[in-house]
Structures are given as C-alpha cells and as structure tokens.
Amino acid sequence: MAAEVVKEEVYSTIPMRTWRWLGVNEARVASSILAAAQERRIRVPAGEKHTVVLVYRDELAAHVQAELAAGAELQLIKVQLAEDGVRRADTIEVQCSEGAKLSYTAVEAGAGVSTTKLLVALNGDKSEADVAALYFGDRKRRIDMNYIIRQAGRDTRANMQIHGALAGESDKIFRGTLDFIRGAKGSTGREKEEVVLLSPKVRNRSVPLMLSGEDDVDGHHAVSVGRMDENKLYYLMSRGLNLSEAERLVVEAALAPVLVRIPDAQLAAEVREHIEGRLSHV
Amino acid sequence: MAKKKTFIEDIERTLYDIKNEDRPVYKTKQGLTEEIIRDISAKKHDPDWMLAFRLHSLDVYNHTPLPVWGPDLSELDMDRIVTYVKPDAKMAGRWEDVPEDIKDTFDRLGIPEAEKTSLAGVGAQYDSEVVYHSIQESLTRQGVIYTDMETALVEHEDLVREYFMKLVPPKDHKFVALHGAVWSGGSFVYVPAGVQVKIPLQSYFRLNSPGAGQFEHTLIIVEKGASLHFIEGCSAPKYNVTNLHAGCVELYVKEGARLRYSTIENWSRNMMNLNTKRALVEKDGLIEWVSGSFGSHVSMLYPCSILHGENARCEFTGVTFAGHGQHLDTGATVVHAAPHTSANINTRTISKDGGIAVYRSAVKVAPGADHAKCSVNCESLMLDDRSRSDTLPVMDIQGDEADIGHEARIGRISDEAVYYLTTRGISEDEARAMIVRGFVEPIAKALPLEYAVEMNNLINIELEGAMG
Numbered sequence: 001m002a003a004e005v006v007k008e009e010v011y012s013t014i015p016m017r018t019w020r021w022l023g024v025n026e027a028r029v030a031s032s033i034l035a036a037a038q039e040r041r042i043r044v045p046a047g048e049k050h051t052v053v054l055v056y057r058d059e060l061a062a063h064v065q066a067e068l069a070a071g072a073e074l075q076l077i078k079v080q081l082a083e084d085g086v087r088r089a090d091t092i093e094v095q096c097s098e099g100a101k102l103s104y105t106a107v108e109a110g111a112g113v114s115t116t117k118l119l120v121a122l123n124g125d126k127s128e129a130d131v132a133a134l135y136f137g138d139r140k141r142r143i144d145m146n147y148i149i150r151q152a153g154r155d156t157r158a159n160m161q162i163h164g165a166l167a168g169e170s171d172k173i174f175r176g177t178l179d180f181i182r183g184a185k186g187s188t189g190r191e192k193e194e195v196v197l198l199s200p201k202v203r204n205r206s207v208p209l210m211l212s213g214e215d216d217v218d219g220h221h222a223v224s225v226g227r228m229d230e231n232k233l234y235y236l237m238s239r240g241l242n243l244s245e246a247e248r249l250v251v252e253a254a255l256a257p258v259l260v261r262i263p264d265a266q267l268a269a270e271v272r273e274h275i276e277g278r279l280s281h282v
Numbered sequence: 283m284a285k286k287k288t289f290i291e292d293i294e295r296t297l298y299d300i301k302n303e304d305r306p307v308y309k310t311k312q313g314l315t316e317e318i319i320r321d322i323s324a325k326k327h328d329p330d331w332m333l334a335f336r337l338h339s340l341d342v343y344n345h346t347p348l349p350v351w352g353p354d355l356s357e358l359d360m361d362r363i364v365t366y367v368k369p370d371a372k373m374a375g376r377w378e379d380v381p382e383d384i385k386d387t388f389d390r391l392g393i394p395e396a397e398k399t400s401l402a403g404v405g406a407q408y409d410s411e412v413v414y415h416s417i418q419e420s421l422t423r424q425g426v427i428y429t430d431m432e433t434a435l436v437e438h439e440d441l442v443r444e445y446f447m448k449l450v451p452p453k454d455h456k457f458v459a460l461h462g463a464v465w466s467g468g469s470f471v472y473v474p475a476g477v478q479v480k481i482p483l484q485s486y487f488r489l490n491s492p493g494a495g496q497f498e499h500t501l502i503i504v505e506k507g508a509s510l511h512f513i514e515g516c517s518a519p520k521y522n523v524t525n526l527h528a529g530c531v532e533l534y535v536k537e538g539a540r541l542r543y544s545t546i547e548n549w550s551r552n553m554m555n556l557n558t559k560r561a562l563v564e565k566d567g568l569i570e571w572v573s574g575s576f577g578s579h580v581s582m583l584y585p586c587s588i589l590h591g592e593n594a595r596c597e598f599t600g601v602t603f604a605g606h607g608q609h610l611d612t613g614a615t616v617v618h619a620a621p622h623t624s625a626n627i628n629t630r631t632i633s634k635d636g637g638i639a640v641y642r643s644a645v646k647v648a649p650g651a652d653h654a655k656c657s658v659n660c661e662s663l664m665l666d667d668r669s670r671s672d673t674l675p676v677m678d679i680q681g682d683e684a685d686i687g688h689e690a691r692i693g694r695i696s697d698e699a700v701y702y703l704t705t706r707g708i709s710e711d712e713a714r715a716m717i718v719r720g721f722v723e724p725i726a727k728a729l730p731l732e733y734a735v736e737m738n739n740l741i742n743i744e745l746e747g748a749m750g
Contacts, residue, residue, distance in 0.1 A: 014674075016351075016640075016672060016674055017350060017351035018351050018642060018644075018674055018676060019351070019644060019676070020350075020351075022644055022646075022676045022678055024676055024678075025351070180692075182667055183667075185667075197679070197681070197682035197683075197684070198682060199682055200649075200681050200682050200683070201681075202680070202681070202682060203678070203679070203680045204677070204678075204679045204680075205676065205677065205678045205679075206676075206677045206679075206688075207674075207675070207676050207677075208673075208675060208688065208690070209672070209673065209674050210672070210673040210690055210692050211670075211672045211673075212662075212664065212670065212671050212672065212692050213667070213670050214664075214667050215664035215665065215666055215667045215669065215693075215694040216667065216694055217692065217693060217694075218692075218693045219690075219691065219692040219693060220689075220690070220691050220692075221673075221688075221689070221690050222687070222688065222689045222690075223675075223677060223686070223687070223688040223689075224686070224687050224688075225677060225679055225684060225685075225686040225687075226684060226685040226686065227682055227683065227684075227685070
C-alpha cells in the first residue's frame, strides 16, 4: 500500500536565509495541523498587569495573539507536555506599545514533533521583552523553535535566555533572532542559548541571528553547546551521588532558571516531575 | 545631547583605480556557450580530459539555479561577461620581460619591491593569464613547485589531474560550475614532505579589462610535515560595467603540515566577487586563514576548512569593511569530520555610509568527530545608521562529545570608552580613531607587517575627521 502523502506548508522561516544544506531556513508543518489551530486573543489594557498560563497536552495547533497597550504588562507562560506521538505547532505573537513589558516563559518538553514560533514586536519606545525557554528532547523527539524579537521603538530592551538538554536520538533546531530596526536608538538586545548534550545520537542545530539597521544599539548573542561540566559531576559524585544521579541533578539545575518563572507551584512541580521522569530513562 | 559619530574616510582607491588601455591579443565573445568553452580550451591547449571537464562544468552550470540566499545577484548578466581575456604578454620568468604598462601596474602595487624584500616567490596574473612567475632557487632545489596553473597542467599533469576540483567539485554551486567551465590562470604550489618554506609566496591578481571575468584557480598541496605561507592579493580599476571574479582555491594540508593563507582583497566597486575557497586538513595539520575583504560591489566569500584527520586544526581571522554601495557577505565554514579537531574563528566587520556587512558562518560537527572544539567570536561595528550589519551563524552538532561556543556583538563606538580616553588627555577624534584601530587590531596582528600597513592604508582613518 502506498504511504499516505502528508501535505505540508512552510510554517516559519528565519528572517535571512542561508545555506540549504544545513536545513535551518524554514520549518514545515502538516496543513491539517495548522487548519485546526485554536485561536486566542489577549488584550492587556494600558497600565494593567495580566498573567496568562497556556498548558498544551494534546495534538493541536495554537495561535495566540497578544496586544499590550501603553504601559501594560503581560506574564505569559506556555507549557507543552503532550504525549510522545503528538505533533504540535504553536504560534505566539505579541505586540508591545510604549513602555509595555512582556515576560514570556516557555517549556517545550513533550510531543513527538513540536514546532513553535514566537514573534515579539517591540514597537513602542521603552518596551521590553524578557523571554526564557526550556526544551528537553529525548527518544526521537523533534523540536523546532523560531523566536524573533523585532526592536523598532527607541530604548527597547530584549532578553532571550534559552536552556535545553538533548538525550536519546532527539533532534532540535533553535533559531533566535534579535532584529534592530533602523530608528531603534538606545536599544539593547541579549540572547543566550545553553545546550547540554546527553547522548551520542542527538543532533543540535543553533542559529542565533542578529540583524541591525541601526548603529546606536548594543546587541550580544552567545551559544554554548557541549557535554555536562565534568567538574560539577566529579564534585557531586565525591559527595556520594552515582553518575546518573549526578547527571540528573546537573540537568535539573540547568533548567531551573526557567522553571522558577512558573507562578503556579502545582504546574511547576508537574513540569519538574515530567522532566525528572524522562531523565531517569536517559 | 546628540551623540557624535566618527567620520571614517572611505578606502583610498586612487592607486588601484589606474587603468591601462585594454589591448588584449585575444578575447572571447561575451556570454557562455559550448562554443566559447571549446574556444578557450583550444587557445589554452588543454588536454582532452580538461576539455571534457570544462564541458561537464558548463552543463552543471546550466542546470544549477542561482543561490536563493545572500546578496542580490540580479545585476549579473552572464551574456555580457567576457570570460577569457588574453593579455598582450607572454609568461615571463624575468621581470624585465613583462610588457611596460603591465609592469608599471604591478610596480605601483609594490609587487616587485615585495619580491626583493620579503617574498620567496611571486606570481602576477593580468586579466586571464599569468604574466610573471618566479621562485627562489633554493626552494626549487628542495623540490618546491610554484608555477602558474597552465604550466602545471603541462609539467605536472598527473598531480593536477589527481587534485583539480576534487575538493570543490562543480556541482557545489553555480559559480563553481562556472569556474570549472572557464577557469584560466592561477597558481600551483607543491611543497614536498618535510620542507619548511620560511618566506611567503605571493600571487597577485589584477583584472584590467572592463566587463570581463577573472576565474583563476589556485591549487596548493602541502605534504606531510611541510609548511607554507601563501599570500594572495587582488585588485582592479573601476569601470561602470559589472566585472566578475569567480576564482577557486583548493588547499590540501597533509598530515602534520601547516599552511597559512592570507588574502587582502581590494577589488573595485563594480566587481562581483563570488569566490570559493576550501581546505582539506589531515591528521595534526593546521590551516590558518587571514582574510581581509575591503573591495568589490558584492562579495560572497566563506572559506571552508574540512578537518578530516584527527587533531586537525583551523584558525580563521577575518576583517570586512563595507562602505558606500557595498554588500559584503563574508564569513567562514568549518566541518569537524574527525575526533579531537579544533577551530577558532575570529572576525571583525565594519559598515559605514550605507554599506552592508554580513557575517555568515557554519560550524558542522559530524557524527564520530568526538571531542571537537570550536570557538567563534564575531564583532560588528556600525559607524552610522544608514548602514547595515547582520550576523548569521549556524551550528550543527551531531553527537555529545563536542564543545562549541559562539559569541557575537554588534554596536557603535562606546561613548564611555571615548570619554575614558579623553580624560587621559587624548582628543576625542583621536580617541574614536584609536578605538576603530583597536577594533581591527586582532586581524592586523595576524598579517605580515607590510600587509598590516596596507590594511591600515586601506582603512585610512581620518584622525582629524569631521564629526557628523
């Protein structure tokens, strides 16, 4: 019997293309998944502070659009803990007006194939985006993330901190773009991705882009990819832990800066248990 | 208070812009057809296998699309490019035998002077052919071969056939296929096992003919335990038609060998520089790239190092200066294909006056390349808000035994640094100029002294420049 042909479409692209042989220019997602996207709109009025928690456990796509009025603050938390066989595609788009502040926290720890994009537009002067994400890949999990922060207003602040661990035969692409638009004078952007590799069969692709049409900016990005710090392991093992316990502790510590941003203690505990459970099988 | 900006003078080009009368003894027709390829091949007395290779490359060219990324190449019309221009000069082994106007050009560029003082051998290419080649006798006695590619094809055909476009095959991309079809000139270097070439060799490529292409091929083989420093320089006068440079450099660094490949590229602003450079580094070998990109209208240049043997190493040091009307897309690629390989990439880019500077790189760690280490550092300085500076690195790591770090910065001259220097009694103009010079210093340090001086001349910082 002929294999079923899955119709796919380009779901996200990096703002500037590069060599095709690296396979990082775009992410494709089955049209059927995108057609089933759940729409959600969030509006935060001027001067107000809102917290929204999005928890995804099933096979669907989400399309979240948020608008932050002048001086508004949004704490947006997305946790994806879907089952292994699930394919997900999530889009988060946030527009920030003058003085608005976005705090975005994401946990990508489930689904067999997880494709996400985050687009933050810092349109207003002095608007800010503080983004922290955690991903954990194990077994044959595929993780594709495309985060873009566009800084158009003056004196904007962007901070993107990504922490991840890859085990089993997992395959992950993280693209993170800081895009300084001409006129974004006085703006700063920071991006950092730290990846811990736990298995010889993993594949990690990291694509940190920094684009600038404005000279009066201060941008910095860094990526660090490697094994666990042997000194840390040695220290923990000298305190009586065996290797796998020590490794688990080091990974948990690496992911902790993101977990502490989840305000719901029960949800944070669930995420921690979910990852710990998986780590015990690594 | 409005922030001040340093005015950095554009690159001084007077020296490079002097044109000679275009009086070739032979030129192909414009465009790219099988007839033209056969014509070039016949004029160059190619062996049959080379003609077949050229025709195969043409076929690949015709079936390969333009890249869908990078700078806009739409202004390049191959139907208007003359791919082969034979100057009115025969290959000379004595400088006095080079025709007067061509000799004057290279004299002005300082090539014969450098040969006397700091080089062990010189090659000079004018349009499509090498017009002069020399090498110190002591090196010849040690078995070192340094000659033009055409002579190599006759005198060392087996070696050329073994290595030519094996590392950079025509199917790699459209402009390599073009190169395979119409290549002409370039240098061939062979350093036998254990021979240390202590003084650099230099090839200089000059494109004088308007609307022409230059497609020189550089093939260097450094055998086991040998070492070499090779310097490449390029320039052209400015015309109001598009010129094309699609050279190809293939470097074979064998076990325990070392090769330093330095380039100061200063093509004119009507040049499209679509060049391909690649090195294959075997066990314990070292490739060092020093790359300065200052000229051309459009550049796409990403020297590639394939670390094929255990403990193979790569050091890449590059500077790119994009001024008015320039779109310079440069960077480096490294493939870790063996255990314990290491690479260090260090680049600086400057953009001003509407120039676009792009740093693009790829670091690939193949499965099994355990304990690969790579460190990338790229810094970009923008001197005004009409320019662009983009950074696009990709890291692709398979396996868990790699240690990869990447860091990039983008920004302008720091007011705090200027303030600090002015509190030490340095004028503001000088302080800003010092900061720019300091910014490129890691690159200048990697260049031989005379080339560091040339680079400083190219940048030509206006110490008392106007603030605006």
